[in-house]
Amino acid sequence: MSVRVLVADDHPAVRSGLRMLLESDPGIEVVGEAADGAAAVGNARALRPDVVLMDLRMPGTDGITATRAIVDARLADVLVLTTFDLDEYVFGALQAGAAGFLLKSADAATLVDAVRRVADGQGVVAPEVTRRLLERFVTPAAPRPEPPPAGLADLTPRERDVLGCLGQGMANAEIAAALVITEATAKTHVSRVLAKLGLTSRVQAAVLARSAGVPVPAGAARRPGDGPP
Template sequence: MSPPPTRLLVVDDDPLVRSALGLMLGGQDDVVVVGEAGDGRAGVDLARRLRPDVVLMDIRMPHLNGLDATRELMAEEGPRVIVLTTFDADEHVLAALSAGADGFLLKDTAPAEILTAIRRVAAGDPMLSPSVTRTLIERFRADVPDDRAGRARARLDRLTERELDVALAVGRGLSNAEVARTLHLSVPTVKAHVSRLFDKLEVTNRVQIAICVHDAGPA
């Protein structure tokens, strides 16, 4: 018996974007769009009522922007959130990831990659696009205060050598399977290391691990 499809909520103030995503995802057996909202407040309310597995969340919307909407949902241990954005909103993206979003996608991302992101996030493996994540975080690293970088380095100093290897791999945007292949570990062992990283680094998801690694700067 196949598992139930991933329940997806689309939150975007552009009806054309919502329509395009609905058409693209409508023919999938493992993803079903359970609702749409045109602003952040309506999106949060709908997420509370429909209990989706994943939310595709735009950043710039009326009434409640996607950043604040994401924070509300994360505070309630709600669905996983993938931020939809364009480069001109990238300062909000890093803040959204820090608030607990599970990843982000550019609005011009290819349909196959959007599906891959939804599936990965639904499976508990947040979507970190290596090239885009690296570009965004590198843009902000010049603005990281010395005390913030120092705190990040102090947190990494708590790790064992192997835990640090895993953290650095996560910082490069690798999935659990990719980390396992790179470090010659089993996937369950990688998952165990990532769970310990959450505790030792005082974070709640893999994106925050990556931000900590990049804040700390070169080893």
């Protein structure tokens, strides 16, 4: 099945270019466009795309507000595509539940791959901002340990293993291979982990796993060069 995408950007030329680029891949279909955040939410509700490709700086309702509304209503996954890598945009988008964050300087192959990965339930963060993201959310241990995040104690041992894998940025197929389970089972465990922790994206789960020091299951660590978490 094709990945159905909604493109949200306030510049018609940018929307047209993104449509042309995405539809050059036979497995991707652009089902609609939006010129502002309010239209993005409305069109996401009407069209139910798999992925919303979201700009952040738009007139009226901005992209972060629109992202939160779309994710909270479970209308689609959101992949942010913006010119700006300012921390306020990066952290705001990811905290709003975006499944990924890319810069518009990304090449065509990277963008198409990111859309496919987000549609497959994975998280994507531009390499340019990964280090800052980790520095912002993962801090050295404090003299007095903070209480564990709400819901962490409710995870089963297997779900904690899955959370540890998410902390390494592993995709469902990688989690399945590491834990010797099927990919469908891995996907189910990921959904349960997010629900129990009150999270809306794998990126949020990865940050929580790192900050809470959730261990990686033996043999499940990513190999050097596998890419950023």
